[in-house]
Amino acid sequence: MNIKNTTDTNAATTGKMNIFDLLKNIWPYVTPYKWLIAATVTLTFIGSLMAQVNAVVLDKAVDAINALIQTPGFSWDKAVQILVTISAILLGKELVSAFITFFQRYFGEKMRILVSRDLAVSIVGRILSFRMAFFSSEENETGKLQSRIDRGIMSLSNTVNNFFIEILPLFTSAILALALMFMANVYVGLVALCIVPIYFYVTYIQAKRMKGGRRSIFGSHQAVSQGILNIIESITVIKSFNREEIEAKRQELIQEQMTGQQLGVRKQSYFFNGLKTFLEQIGTVLIIILTAYLVLIDYPGMTIGKIMYHVMLFSNVSAPIRQLHRIYDDMNDALIYAESFFGILHADHEVEDSGKHHPAVVKGDFVIKGVDFTYSNGTQALFGVDMHIEPGKITALVGLSGAGKSTVVNLLDKFYHPDCGSIQLDGVDLRDWDTQWLRENIGLVLQKNHIFSGSIEENIKYGNPAATHDDVVRAAKQAYLYDQVAQLPDGFETSALQLSGGQQQRVAIARMFLKNPPIIFLDEPTASLDAVATEQIKASIDAIKTGRTVIIISHNIGQIIDADKIFVLQKGHLEQSGTPDEVYRQGGIYKEILDSSARSMNVDKIAHTIEEV
Ligand code: ADP
Numbered sequence: 001m002n003i004k005n006t007t008d009t010n011a012a013t014t015g016k017m018n019i020f021d022l023l024k025n026i027w028p029y030v031t032p033y034k035w036l037i038a039a040t041v042t043l044t045f046i047g048s049l050m051a052q053v054n055a056v057v058l059d060k061a062v063d064a065i066n067a068l069i070q071t072p073g074f075s076w077d078k079a080v081q082i083l084v085t086i087s088a089i090l091l092g093k094e095l096v097s098a099f100i101t102f103f104q105r106y107f108g109e110k111m112r113i114l115v116s117r118d119l120a121v122s123i124v125g126r127i128l129s130f131r132m133a134f135f136s137s138e139e140n141e142t143g144k145l146q147s148r149i150d151r152g153i154m155s156l157s158n159t160v161n162n163f164f165i166e167i168l169p170l171f172t173s174a175i176l177a178l179a180l181m182f183m184a185n186v187y188v189g190l191v192a193l194c195i196v197p198i199y200f201y202v203t204y205i206q207a208k209r210m211k212g213g214r215r216s217i218f219g220s221h222q223a224v225s226q227g228i229l230n231i232i233e234s235i236t237v238i239k240s241f242n243r244e245e246i247e248a249k250r251q252e253l254i255q256e257q258m259t260g261q262q263l264g265v266r267k268q269s270y271f272f273n274g275l276k277t278f279l280e281q282i283g284t285v286l287i288i289i290l291t292a293y294l295v296l297i298d299y300p301g302m303t304i305g306k307i308m309y310h311v312m313l314f315s316n317v318s319a320p321i322r323q324l325h326r327i328y329d330d331m332n333d334a335l336i337y338a339e340s341f342f343g344i345l346h347a348d349h350e351v352e353d354s355g356k357h358h359p360a361v362v363k364g365d366f367v368i369k370g371v372d373f374t375y376s377n378g379t380q381a382l383f384g385v386d387m388h389i390e391p392g393k394i395t396a397l398v399g400l401s402g403a404g405k406s407t408v409v410n411l412l413d414k415f416y417h418p419d420c421g422s423i424q425l426d427g428v429d430l431r432d433w434d435t436q437w438l439r440e441n442i443g444l445v446l447q448k449n450h451i452f453s454g455s456i457e458e459n460i461k462y463g464n465p466a467a468t469h470d471d472v473v474r475a476a477k478q479a480y481l482y483d484q485v486a487q488l489p490d491g492f493e494t495s496a497l498q499l500s501g502g503q504q505q506r507v508a509i510a511r512m513f514l515k516n517p518p519i520i521f522l523d524e525p526t527a528s529l530d531a532v533a534t535e536q537i538k539a540s541i542d543a544i545k546t547g548r549t550v551i552i553i554s555h556n557i558g559q560i561i562d563a564d565k566i567f568v569l570q571k572g573h574l575e576q577s578g579t580p581d582e583v584y585r586q587g588g589i590y591k592e593i594l595d596s597s598a599r600s601m602n603v604d605k606i607a608h609t610i611e612e613v
Pocket of ligand 1: 376400401402406
């Protein structure tokens with residue numbers, strides 16, 4: 001299904017969405033289901049007509065019975081005929097209504113499910129097209145983004161459902177009932193019409209008063225679940241410090257606060273509901289008094305039956321008003337969530353850009369000139385960095401944590417653009433490169449998170465979905481993973497999540513063999529592994545390095561020393577560069593890092609132990 005992106009982007013970005021913006025934005029998601037809408041609207045109209053049947057029947061029945069008992073020579077035959085007719089009409093009407101309600105609800109729900117699916121498909125497609133900066137900004141942290149999307153989809157699709165199975169039937173029925181009242185008697189119609197705005201006003205005040213309360217209850221609910229989550233997460237610390245009582249007290253306080261808020265909101269809600277019921281009764285009493293008066297003065301067309309007729313019609317007029325408060329609340333929620341949801345959907349400025357450069361052969365000759373880079377939160381990570389990363393060689397980026405090493409890799413992968421300066425690959429500015437083609441030619445092995453839930457084979461195949469089983473086996477062999485997988489009872493069908501950290505890392509490397517890119521970035525590939533796994537993985541890293549341009553970030557001296565060239569970064573500045581030996585001889589930060597690594601590893605003693613034993 002293809003939804004055109006013709007919706008209003010302004011509303012989504014200016015921060016204030018009104019009901020018309022909401023409808024305009026949601027319209028493209030509803031229009032593909034024209035037949036469903038037509039069927040629902042038709043059913044709604046028939047349903048609204050049915051809702052008035054009771055009033056008409058009662059009107060006619062009362063008048064007919066009244067006439068019957070007033071005529072001399074009362075006949076049971078006639079009475080039975082009236083009763084049978086009434087029963088037949090009422091039961092028939094109930095049957096039709098049940099049928100209509102079923103389809104109305106079913107179609108409304110179908111619409112909700114379809115719209116919810118289309119919204120989800122659109123938003124997922126959309127966020128996948130966004131640049132990296134979108135995901136790293138604070139307001140889009142995983143949990144927050146997920147909840148913005150979930151709530152947006154739920155609230156918007158519920159609005160569609162509510163509209164078709166609640167708002168539309170209730171209001172159509174109310175308008176029809178009011179029209180019938182006017183047609184029967186203009187004065188009674190006018191009285192009913194005058195009462196309606198009062199209900200609206202009371203509902204408006206109720207919604208306004210209760211909004212703050214609902215918000216604070218919502219906030220407290222979040223605090224409660226966050227609090228429980230925190231307790232579970234930090235249970236070891238809580239227990240080891242014997243802080244159970246403090247934590248319990250903290251939760252008790254939140255609960256107490258919420259109790260007060262809940263009672264306050266309930267009190268207001270019952271007060272307003274009572275007030276509305278009272279006002280409705282006043283409306284009914286006014287209608288009874290007026291119609292009775294008109295009957296008494298023998299007003300043309302007014303009969304005893306008409307008293308019942310108007311009272312019943314009036315109850316149809318006031319029915320949606322009883323629901324108005326809830327509808328108003330739902331709408332308010334929908335506006336809040338829709339604003340945030342469509343804000344994501346229309347964030348055109350977040351879409352990743354791409355050039356056209358698409359060469360058949362990519363060598364991997366990177367030239368970085370005078371690059372500054374600042375993250376969206378204002379942290380400047382690089383200052384005037386110059387580097388030449390030569391093709392077919394191994395380059396190591398060295399520096400303490402936070403020096404800017406991963407940032408360099410992020411820029412080379414075009415996840416972000418530099419603030420100033422330029423980055424060229426094979427003589428062409430990265431901005432001019434076809435982004436997808438660039439990434440097709442780069443393999444990225446990170447510290448962790450490479451594994452998706454699924455089998456080992458599926459995970460390796462992520463490197464090349466068109467690969468055959470033989471390709472997967474070959475890649476696993478190249479990554480020194482095959483022997484271990486072959487020993488598992490389910491072999492390549494084993495869930496990849498069951499593998500150890502070191503094995504998972506080798507799955508990631510096997511994936512790289514399948515992808516077979518000429519450029520490889522290794523960002524601390526062994527940081528989370530123990531010494532044995534690190535050594536095992538070294539063989540697979542060495543295998544993948546050959547014949548490619550490799551950039552490695554590592555705290556592991558063994559891996560740095562193997563590089564052809566190293567760049568030493570400190571606080572975003574490039575401090576030193578050259579072969580590992582040259583840079584070591586220069587002294588400075590690299591020497592410090594290397595010496596302290598050797599000291600922390602107690603290299604002398606280790607060497608002594610190894611020699612002695
Ligand atoms: P390294 O890889 O050398 O440890 P990074 O390149 O990850 O360093 O980080 C360099 C600086 O940029 C650090 O100050 C870090 O806090 C900051 N930084 C890294 N990633 C982000 C991000 N996504 N958003 C904001 N700041 C970031």
